[in-house]
Amino acid sequence: MKSIKIAxxxxxxxxxxxxxxxxxxxxxYTYLDTGAMYRSATYLALKHQLDDSKxxxxxxxxxxxxxxFGKDEKGQQTxxxxxxxxxDAIRQPDVTNNVSWVSALPEIREELVAQQQRxxxxxxxxxxxxxxxxxxxxxxxxxxxxxxxxxxxAERRFKENLEKGITTDxxxxxxxxxxxxxxxxxxxxxxxxxxxxAITFDTTGISIEGVVDFIQEKAKKIIDKG
Numbered sequence: 001m002k003s004i005k006i007a008x009x010x011x012x013x014x015x016x017x018x019x020x021x022x023x024x025x026x027x028x029y030t031y032l033d034t035g036a037m038y039r040s041a042t043y044l045a046l047k048h049q050l051d052d053s054k055x056x057x058x059x060x061x062x063x064x065x066x067x068x069f070g071k072d073e074k075g076q077q078t079x080x081x082x083x084x085x086x087x088d089a090i091r092q093p094d095v096t097n098n099v100s101w102v103s104a105l106p107e108i109r110e111e112l113v114a115q116q117q118r119x120x121x122x123x124x125x126x127x128x129x130x131x132x133x134x135x136x137x138x139x140x141x142x143x144x145x146x147x148x149x150x151x152x153x154a155e156r157r158f159k160e161n162l163e164k165g166i167t168t169d170x171x172x173x174x175x176x177x178x179x180x181x182x183x184x185x186x187x188x189x190x191x192x193x194x195x196x197x198a199i200t201f202d203t204t205g206i207s208i209e210g211v212v213d214f215i216q217e218k219a220k221k222i223i224d225k226g
Contacts (some may be wrong), residue, residue: 002226003029003124005139006219007132010146011192012180013153015203016128019146019211021077024126026216032119033069034129034136036079037112039090040067042102044081046094055107062111088164097176100183103130109189130184133195141222144215145194148203150178 006023008016017035024031044061045051065082072078078087089095102108116127116136127136133143148156154174161168184192194200199218203211 002223004141004219004222005120005123005137006126006215007137007140007143007195007198008126008128008146008215009130009132009134009144009192009194009198010128010148011130011153011184012177013157014146014148015156015208015211016146018208019215020126020128022208022212023216023219026212027126027219028124030119030122030125031077032116032125032127033077033079034112034116034127034132036069036090037067037115038103038108038129039095039099040079040081040086041108041112042095042099043086043090045102046098052101052105055105058102058105059107059111062108067115091164092166093168093176096180100180100187104183104187104189106189109135130192131190133198134193135190138195142215142219143195143198144218145198145200146203146211147200150174150181152204153177 006029008020010016017033021031023029041058041062044065045058048057048061050057050061065084068080070078070080078085079090080086113136119125120127120137129136133140133145151174154170154177157173157177158168158170181192201211201214
């Protein structure tokens, strides 16, 4: 059976990671959490009090504490920096509110994109992010761009935070997501946008299962063609 590369892009809380993980499991593909890699770089920058004038030092920390993925006792994917599990730490508000400027640094993107492309070269992979179809995997056989209203995305993030025991204000979340959209779509390096050959899908009011079915149907048509 043919193994393809699937790129899923979209703004914050559009459901990219959730559906990508499910599809990877269903197809037996490798899921590469690119967002977690940028969040990990942001976590390192904040932990060591490095700003955008300390790019070389951030790169050194990425070399000193390599990003990797593992699984916990329940089989859920974990994120490691060196030997430290930062799965929950990289989802905290301080990281969320700073990841845009870190991911906009050309040198950081170049390093992490190179890592992602090396892994993807094997095929049978699904990635989600903001520039997968345009920059990281421009040759992906299937490119999806997910969108949803700010209101719905804030509700999703609010529920996720509650489940993790993170207290957040709903209106603040809406403002943060809207601000993140603006920063991501207006940055000079790899701005958030759909690839020309991507399929744009509005997930507002659609269940996770519905989104998964939509993407898997598209993927299977390509796989079956061989």
